[in-house]
Amino acid sequence: MNGTKATLGRDIGRMLEALAGLVGVTAVVALVWGEFYVVPALAVSAAIPFGVGYALTTLFEDAEDPGKLHGMMVAASGWFAVALFGSLPFLLVAWTVELDPALLSVPSSARTSTLAAFTEPLNAFFESMSGFTGTGLTMTDNEEVLPRTLQWWRSFIEWVGGVGVIVLTTAILARPGSGSLTLYESEARSEKIHPSIVSTVRTIWWIFVLFTFVSITLLWLAGMPIWGAINHGMTGLATGGFSITDNSIATYDSVAIDFALLPIMTLGSIAFPIHFLILRGDLKNFYTDLQTRWVLGGFTLGSAFLWALVYFGGTYGSAFTALRYGLFQFVSAMSCTGFQTAVSSTNVALGNWTAAAQLTVAGGMVVGAAAGSTVGGIKLIRLATLIKGIQHRVSDVFYPASAVRRLEIDGRRLDEREARREFEEAGIIAVLWVAFLTVAMFVLLPVLPMSEYTLENVIFEVASAQGNVGLSAGITGPSMPDLGKVMFLFNMWIGRLEIIPVLVLLRVIFRRGGVYR
Amino acid sequence: MNVERIPLIGQVLESGADDRVLDGLLLSGPIVIALIVLLGRNLLTEGIAVTYLLVFVGYVAYLGLQ
Numbered sequence: 197m198n199g200t201k202a203t204l205g206r207d208i209g210r211m212l213e214a215l216a217g218l219v220g221v222t223a224v225v226a227l228v229w230g231e232f233y234v235v236p237a238l239a240v241s242a243a244i245p246f247g248v249g250y251a252l253t254t255l256f257e258d259a260e261d262p263g264k265l266h267g268m269m270v271a272a273s274g275w276f277a278v279a280l281f282g283s284l285p286f287l288l289v290a291w292t293v294e295l296d297p298a299l300l301s302v303p304s305s306a307r308t309s310t311l312a313a314f315t316e317p318l319n320a321f322f323e324s325m326s327g328f329t330g331t332g333l334t335m336t337d338n339e340e341v342l343p344r345t346l347q348w349w350r351s352f353i354e355w356v357g358g359v360g361v362i363v364l365t366t367a368i369l370a371r372p373g374s375g376s377l378t379l380y381e382s383e384a385r386s387e388k389i390h391p392s393i394v395s396t397v398r399t400i401w402w403i404f405v406l407f408t409f410v411s412i413t414l415l416w417l418a419g420m421p422i423w424g425a426i427n428h429g430m431t432g433l434a435t436g437g438f439s440i441t442d443n444s445i446a447t448y449d450s451v452a453i454d455f456a457l458l459p460i461m462t463l464g465s466i467a468f469p470i471h472f473l474i475l476r477g478d479l480k481n482f483y484t485d486l487q488t489r490w491v492l493g494g495f496t497l498g499s500a501f502l503w504a505l506v507y508f509g510g511t512y513g514s515a516f517t518a519l520r521y522g523l524f525q526f527v528s529a530m531s532c533t534g535f536q537t538a539v540s541s542t543n544v545a546l547g548n549w550t551a552a553a554q555l556t557v558a559g560g561m562v563v564g565a566a567a568g569s570t571v572g573g574i575k576l577i578r579l580a581t582l583i584k585g586i587q588h589r590v591s592d593v594f595y596p597a598s599a600v601r602r603l604e605i606d607g608r609r610l611d612e613r614e615a616r617r618e619f620e621e622a623g624i625i626a627v628l629w630v631a632f633l634t635v636a637m638f639v640l641l642p643v644l645p646m647s648e649y650t651l652e653n654v655i656f657e658v659a660s661a662q663g664n665v666g667l668s669a670g671i672t673g674p675s676m677p678d679l680g681k682v683m684f685l686f687n688m689w690i691g692r693l694e695i696i697p698v699l700v701l702l703r704v705i706f707r708r709g710g711v712y713r
Numbered sequence: 714m715n716v717e718r719i720p721l722i723g724q725v726l727e728s729g730a731d732d733r734v735l736d737g738l739l740l741s742g743p744i745v746i747a748l749i750v751l752l753g754r755n756l757l758t759e760g761i762a763v764t765y766l767l768v769f770v771g772y773v774a775y776l777g778l779q
Contacts (some may be wrong), residue, residue, distance in 0.1 A: 326772065336717065391746075395728070398724070398727075399728050401737065402725065402728040402729045402730075405739060405742070406729075406735065406738060406739040407763075408742075409738070409739070409742025409743070409745065409746065409770050410738075410742075410766065412746055413742075413745060413749075413762045413765050413766055414766060415763050416749060417759065417763065417764060417766070422746070422749050422750055426746070474732060474773065474777075475718035475732070475773060476732070476777075477733060477773070477776030477777050478731050478775065478777070479773075479774075479776075479777030
């Protein structure tokens with residue numbers, strides 16, 4: 197067996213074992229809620245990834261640590277595998293209810309069209325990929341009627357996916373050495389909290405769990421029932437955006453809940469190393485750290501601009517209503533959370549906002565917030581690098597060729613070579629981001645009914661899928677054409693991993709498969 | 714007895730910001746939520762939840778001002 201397959205097999209096996217553990221935790225929720233009929237489906241959903249994972253880790257026990265290439269391939273294929281196997285609870289619970297075995301006493305209330313949609317493997321896979329990547333676009337019509345176990349599974353996979361499947365695996369399996377660092381970096385993370393990668397991921401989890409309890413308590417105090425607070429606290433902090441209610445946060449129609457979610461989404465938008473420093477009393481990081489400063493500035497400026505658009509554009513009649521919806525929807529978009537308060541049952545739906553307002557929200561989704569947090573999008577550090585890099589290049593003209601100049605980003609003074617490398621990386625990712633957005637638009641436009649959706653609706657939805665946001669103009673749903681679902685699956689996958697690891701994996705697969713040389 | 718030798722608690726204390734108050738908030742979080750679930754919304758549980766949040770925000774602010 198060659199080294200690449202062994203390394204891939206061993207590390208993916210470990211991720212699948214961790215996934216089986218997550219399903220096991222979910223079985224506890226089924227027992228607490230008395231949903232005993234889902235337990236066999238969960239047992240099978242845990243047994244399959246555990247069996248495959250155990251076989252792979254045992255078979256390739258002595259595989260080498262991953263290098264940069266292997267790390268990227270493990271990240272891309274591991275996320276795909278986890279999303280694929282993570283769809284089993286959706287699929288098998290739906291089929292349990294559909295087949296209704298007498299032995300399991302399935303209640304008639306469980307038989308709903310929403311759950312039946314998951315008997316389609318593509319829908320179950322879509323939901324799982326959307327969950328793990330923290331996107332929040334859904335194949336459900338009405339989340340409220342799902343079994344509590346599946347409501348929890350959706351929230352749980354978003355919560356875990358927010359920090360990262362590899363981060364979870366590294367924390368649990370605690371394998372010291374360069375391999376863990378390579379995988380950590382392949383999952384779109386770079387900054388460390390401690391010199392040791394295992395200590396770093398454990399501290400990330402420590403911060404994340406503490407913030408989760410704080411978020412749940414805050415939402416409950418704001419008036420949300422405790423089951424909703426648990427689920428929305430988890431998905432809000434993970435900036436995932438899955439909800440357990442039909443109309444997302446709009447269901448509660450509560451100003452207090454809307455405003456309580458703002459600090460939760462903001463916490464999810466700030467990088468974990470900065471949280472660590474702030475929790476140690478170093479509050480000046482709120483303004484000294486470039487990304488955190490830009491997150492807070494971006495939220496303020498973007499919300500103010502969106503407020504102006506929806507207020508002066510006549511979408512909302514009162515300045516406060518415009519502030520409530522504009523502020524929430526912009527923070528929800530730029531933090532890549534995807535909670536919605538602007539839906540048609542309570543007010544003007546996002547898809548009916550003016551084109552300028554929709555594109556402003558889409559802009560927030562594309563940029564995202566801080567790298568090293570739970571958000572998606574291109575990330576602010578790349579935007580900063582691009583802006584500063586362009587300024588640097590333009591001002592080059594005004595200096596003599598012999599001048600030694602350094603580019604300053606986030607307190608670091610980069611020499612010419614470093615600046616060129618970082619600027620190039622930011623440029624490549626930005627270009628690839630736009631390229632795949634464009635591809636998805638061209639795929640989606642012909643398969644959607646022409647009269648139902650405008651171009652801005654399509655741009656909005658594609659940006660939402662690839663930015664792992666989850667805000668919807670109404671396109672995504674079980675009735676969406678299969679080609680659109682497959683395209684969005686791809687967009688969500690590449691968006692979570694910042695494209696390059698997926699392209700590396702596809703290149704290796706295609707070259708070895710003889711598709712091109 | 715050394716609390717750091719208790720399996721789950723030991724890992725929490727080892728992983729965090731080397732701060733007993735924040736570690737305590739993390740460890741008491743599930744208890745606060747369990748109380749809310751079991752007792753429902755009343756003056757006692759609201760008081761506990763408010764205290765939990767105030768300790769978190771107040772303590773981080775206190776650390777920052779030190």
